[in-house]
Structures are given as structure tokens and as C-alpha cells.
Amino acid sequence: MEELSPTAYVILGFVRKGPKSGYEIKALVDNSTRFFWAASYGQIYPELKRLADGGLIVGSEQPTGGRRRTIYEITADGEEELRAWLRERPQTFEMRDEGLLKLFFADALPREEAVEILRAMRDQRRAVNERLRAIKEMKLKGELEDPFPLIVLEGGLEFTEWFADWCERIEAQLLESALEERSS
Amino acid sequence: MEELSPTAYVILGFVRKGPKSGYEIKALVDNSTRFFWAASYGQIYPELKRLADGGLIVGSEQPTGGRRRTIYEITADGEEELRAWLRERPQTFEMRDEGLLKLFFADALPREEAVEILRAMRDQRRAVNERLRAIKEMKLKGELEDPFPLIVLEGGLEFTEWFADWCERIEAQLLESALEERSS
DNA sequence: ACAGGCATGTAAATAGTTACATGATTCG
DNA sequence: CGAATCATGTAACTATTTACATGCCTGT
Numbered sequence: 001m002e003e004l005s006p007t008a009y010v011i012l013g014f015v016r017k018g019p020k021s022g023y024e025i026k027a028l029v030d031n032s033t034r035f036f037w038a039a040s041y042g043q044i045y046p047e048l049k050r051l052a053d054g055g056l057i058v059g060s061e062q063p064t065g066g067r068r069r070t071i072y073e074i075t076a077d078g079e080e081e082l083r084a085w086l087r088e089r090p091q092t093f094e095m096r097d098e099g100l101l102k103l104f105f106a107d108a109l110p111r112e113e114a115v116e117i118l119r120a121m122r123d124q125r126r127a128v129n130e131r132l133r134a135i136k137e138m139k140l141k142g143e144l145e146d147p148f149p150l151i152v153l154e155g156g157l158e159f160t161e162w163f164a165d166w167c168e169r170i171e172a173q174l175l176e177s178a179l180e181e182r183s184s
Numbered sequence: 185m186e187e188l189s190p191t192a193y194v195i196l197g198f199v200r201k202g203p204k205s206g207y208e209i210k211a212l213v214d215n216s217t218r219f220f221w222a223a224s225y226g227q228i229y230p231e232l233k234r235l236a237d238g239g240l241i242v243g244s245e246q247p248t249g250g251r252r253r254t255i256y257e258i259t260a261d262g263e264e265e266l267r268a269w270l271r272e273r274p275q276t277f278e279m280r281d282e283g284l285l286k287l288f289f290a291d292a293l294p295r296e297e298a299v300e301i302l303r304a305m306r307d308q309r310r311a312v313n314e315r316l317r318a319i320k321e322m323k324l325k326g327e328l329e330d331p332f333p334l335i336v337l338e339g340g341l342e343f344t345e346w347f348a349d350w351c352e353r354i355e356a357q358l359l360e361s362a363l364e365e366r367s368s
Numbered sequence: 369a370c371a372g373g374c375a376t377g378t379a380a381a382t383a384g385t386t387a388c389a390t391g392a393t394t395c396g
Numbered sequence: 397c398g399a400a401t402c403a404t405g406t407a408a409c410t411a412t413t414t415a416c417a418t419g420c421c422t423g424t
Binding site: 006009013016032033035036037038079082083085086087090091092093095097100101102104105106108109113114116117121146147149151155158159162163166170177 | 190193194197200216217219220221222263266267269270271273274275276277278279280281282283284285286287288289290291292293297298300301304305308330331332333335336339342343346347350354357361
């Protein structure tokens with residue numbers, strides 16, 4: 001079996017916590033890893049097949065009434081593969097932030113409009129923060145033997161707060177320097 | 185002309201600051217936007233052609249000796265296009281962080297090994313921080329009419345510091361709770 | 369003479385999103 | 397009954413990276 005993509009490990013990681021359908025995995029991703037590792041149906045379903053072919057998971061048909069449904073379980077090989085990956089040094093960490101990109105080139109705009117970019121960025125981070133807050137509420141109502149998802153979630157909360165604050169600080173700084181220029 | 189990709193605006197943004205070759209743009213990207221918006225030769229050269237075809241930039245042959253070289257300048261249409269884009273609300277902001285992904289699933293590992301993930305993450309952020317510091321040194325030696333690249337750079341410095349600190353805090357927290365468990 | 373940087377480009381592969389098609393079940 | 401949700405899947409597209417090919421110029 002050739003090397004797996006990180007997205008394959010997302011699946012392995014969730015399936016390890018208990019048997020799941022592709023649909024369930026997608027829903028879980030959308031409430032957790034998607035903030036630092038997204039995955040779409042177009043990746044999940046083919047990847048489930050590949051993992052099953054490689055013997056890292058096994059699927060079984062468990063229809064709900066007449067609605068077909070395949071749920072997958074992790075195998076011993078799958079667990080081993082997951083752990084081996086977890087032990088390797090993480091490689092990719094990238095960001096694609098159109099807001100920062102616009103801010104970087106904001107000199108092409110009058111200052112009043114440049115400030116708008118920062119406000120938009122702040123609003124977006126705050127929105128994510130609220131989203132995460134809601135997810136945390138939900139989570140705290142369930143069981144919590146595994147502390148890691150919550151740790152990461154709280155990291156996201158802190159990060160979005162830091163980012164939103166940074167936007168405000170820069171906004172203030174920009175408005176200040178605009179005033180200075182006018183009075184000089 | 186159909187809609188441009190954000191990568192096209194990276195080019196437009198840099199070319200606006202003065203005539204540049206594809207090679208120069210790539211070098212600039214690698215020392216600035218690549219931390220929040222990367223671009224490879226495979227994107228830059230085809231995109232330069234597309235932008236030239238669309239009349240947003242114009243290229244002219246300016247060989248250095250026998251070495252061929254095309255440098256591009258922005259047109260009035262190009263400047264207009266760039267400003268129009270800057271005024272639109274930024275859309276994409278995504279992160280792909282394999283370290284956070286591993287941390288999220290770290291329950292599959294014994295605690296001592298989970299801590300290793302955090303140490304690796306911290307080291308990587310520190311490495312980026314040093315890289316940014318070096319870039320800042322270089323930048324401060326030049327002229328600085330445009331304040332925005334420096335603002336973004338300093339944001340990156342602050343972000344990587346926050347992140348590295350967070351890793352250390354979580355590491356300490358994990359080690360602490362491991363001790364508690366042992367003594368109970 | 370050779371290494372390293374300047375310079376342009378493309379082919380192939382990989383990754384990933386979007387949109388669509390299909391159909392069952394549940395709840396109001 | 398209709399909407400929402402459960403459920404699976406694929407085709408087409410877009411984006412992006414990697415690796416390669418080519419070749420000149422400059423400094424040691």
C-alpha cells in the first residue's frame with residue numbers, strides 16, 4: 001500500500017473512535033478538524049474504499065430500514081498505521097488568508113478603505129470564534145474521556161480571539177497614523 | 185475576461201510596485217506572502233501570460249546580455265482591477281495544519297508520545313519566527329514608504345510567538361495531568 | 369572550470385471543491 | 397404532503413506542487 005494522504009488519517013482517526021458511515025465522518029469533520037483540515041464527500045467516499053481495499057478498515061452493510069448504509073470499523077493494521085503516522089513529525093502547516101493578502105497590498109487603496117479590510121477580517125474571526133464556542137457548548141454536554149479534541153478546540157478559540165484583537169489593534173494604529181499625517 | 189484567481193492578484197500587487205520578471209515575483213512571494221498565500225512557478229508563468237492577454241499587464245523583452253528576460257508592468261486596467269478586488273470582502277481563510285490534526289487524534293498514543301507532537305509544533309513555529317525575524321532585519325535596511333508589508337510581517341511574528349507559547353502551555357498542562365493521574 | 373544564481377517554461381501528478389444525481393426516512 | 401436529514405456516490409473542474417528541461421551569466 002502506497003503512502004496515505006493526511007485526509008486518509010482523518011478518516012482512520014475518527015473510525016478508530018467507533019464504527020462510522022461516510023456521512024457521519026463528514027459531519028464530524030465539519031464540526032472539528034475542518035478548521036485546520038477540511039475534507040469533502042469527494043474525498044471521503046473514495047478514500048473509504050481505498051482504506052477498505054488496503055485492509056485498514058472493514059465495511060459492513062447496515063441499512064436503516066430500506067436505506068442503504070455502510071459503516072466502517074478500524075482493523076488492527078489500521079490502528080498500527082494510524083499510530084505510526086502520529087509518531088512521524090508533522091510536515092504541512094499552511095495558511096491561505098485572502099484578508100492578509102489584501103492587507104499586504106492595501107497601499108493601493110486610500111487609508112479609510114484599507115481599514116475596511118481589517119474590519120472584515122475581525123468580523124470573520126469573531127464569527128468563527130462564536131461558531132467554536134457553540135461547538136464547545138455541545139461538546140461539554142457529552143462524555144469526555146479523550147481530552148485532545150477539547151484542547152484543540154480551545155486553541156482555536158484562543159487563536160481567533162488573538163487574531164480579532166490584532167485586527168483591532170492594527171486598525172487603531174492605522175487611524176492614529178492617519179491623524180498624525182493630517183496634523184503635521 | 186473571466187474572474188481572476190487570488191494568485192493573479194498576488195502578481196498584480198507586486199507588479200504594481202514596479203516592473204518585474206516572473207523570477208523576481210517568485211523570489212518576492214517566497215519572502216513575504218508565501219506565509220499566507222504561496223505561489224509556484226507553475227502558477228506564476230502561465231498567470232503572467234493570462235494577465236498580459238487580458239491587458240492587465242504588459243510584458244517587454246529586456247534581456248540581460250544573452251539571457252532572455254521578460255519584465256511586466258501594470259496597466260491602468262490592471263490597477264483598476266487590483267483596487268476593485270481589494271475593495272471586495274475577503275473570502276477564503278483556511279489552514280492546513282498536520283500538527284493540530286495529529287494532536288486532535290493524539291489519544292491513540294501514550295501521553296509521553298503525544299507531548300512529542302507539541303514539541304515538534306513548537307519547534308516549527310519557532311523556526312518560522314526566526315525566518316520572519318531575518319526577513320524583517322533585511323527589510324528595515326531598505327526604504328519603507330509602504331507600511332503594510334511590515335504590518336503583516338509583524339503580525340506573523342506575533343502569531344508564531346503566540347502559537348509556540350500555546351504549544352508550551354499545553355505541553356505543561358499535559359505533563360501535569362499525567363502526574364496527577366499517577367498520584368491518585 | 370564550476371558552482372550558484374538568474375531566467376523561463378511545461379508535463380504530470382495530486383489534491384480538493386462543487387455540483388449534481390439518486391433515493392429513503394422522519395418529523396411536523 | 398413537504399422539508400429536512402440521512403446516505404452514497406461521481407464527474408468535471410480548478411488549483412497547486414513537483415520535477416524536469418533548458419541555458420546564460422557572474423564570481424571564485
